[in-house]
Amino acid sequence: SFIVFTLGCCVVAAQEDSSAVYRIRLSLNGGYQSSYFRAPRAPGIESLQSNGSSFIARAMWHPEHLLSAGVATGVVTFAQDNIVDDQGGSLNLALTGIPMHIAFAMQTYGFEIGAGVGGYYLISTAQSNGADRSTSSQFELGVHAWVGYTLMLWSRLGIGAELSTHTLSYRGVSSLAPHIRLQYVLSAY
Numbered sequence: 001s002f003i004v005f006t007l008g009c010c011v012v013a014a015q016e017d018s019s020a021v022y023r024i025r026l027s028l029n030g031g032y033q034s035s036y037f038r039a040p041r042a043p044g045i046e047s048l049q050s051n052g053s054s055f056i057a058r059a060m061w062h063p064e065h066l067l068s069a070g071v072a073t074g075v076v077t078f079a080q081d082n083i084v085d086d087q088g089g090s091l092n093l094a095l096t097g098i099p100m101h102i103a104f105a106m107q108t109y110g111f112e113i114g115a116g117v118g119g120y121y122l123i124s125t126a127q128s129n130g131a132d133r134s135t136s137s138q139f140e141l142g143v144h145a146w147v148g149y150t151l152m153l154w155s156r157l158g159i160g161a162e163l164s165t166h167t168l169s170y171r172g173v174s175s176l177a178p179h180i181r182l183q184y185v186l187s188a189y
Contacts, residue, residue: 023062024187029146029162029179030055035078038172042093044083052077054177056144056164058103058116065108072103072116072144076166078173092127099166101144110151110160116144120168142168150183158183 033054040046054077060070079095097120105114120142126134148162162179 021064022187022189023185025058025060025062025068025183025185027058027060027150027181027183028055029058029074029148029164029181031177031179033076033078033166033175033177035166035173035175037079041079041081041095042083045081045093050079050081052080052175054164054166054175054179056099056179060103060105062107066106068105068107068114070103072101073099076120076175078166078175089129091129092125094123094125096123096125097121097142097166097168098123099142099144103144105146110149110158111147112150113147114145118142120166122168122171140168140171142166146179148179148181150181152183156185156188 031054033052035050035052037048040048041050054074056072056074058070058072060068062068076097076099077094078097079093081093083091083093099116099118099120101116101118103114103116105112120140122138122140124136144164144166146162146164148160150158150160152158160181160183162181164177164179166175
């Protein structure tokens, strides 16, 4: 019980550097993602749901204890599909997005809620029988929102969990992603 008490005191003490008013925080988030489409993604694909991965990096400036602003980017795989025809040929399709967002968040006691607004550089790829490859790209506007918790292990390093969404309303794509978060306070002054 002494060890649990000591560990609890260390965790509470490491939650936040209360003497520093300004901070620059970096966070890396990654995990599984499930995307939902308003219409079929391609001919021959009946399902409106697809699984992929999502990796997001954020750099946030905290001008005071609750508010933060910064930038977010990463790689988001909205869809990966493999279509096989009757002759044994296959077609691999993928839709990947690179978000470029201005992000805003509020945080207290390790909990954070935030949103990023901006564009997604979408890359569509099609590969037939593992040989011929076709790639196209498009820029679309979208929103990225998240809610999460970070447990500060030391004064500058924390680990946590996050639930994030990506919404591209014009294309009709929404996604939900549970993430693992690694956070580092680059500067506190």
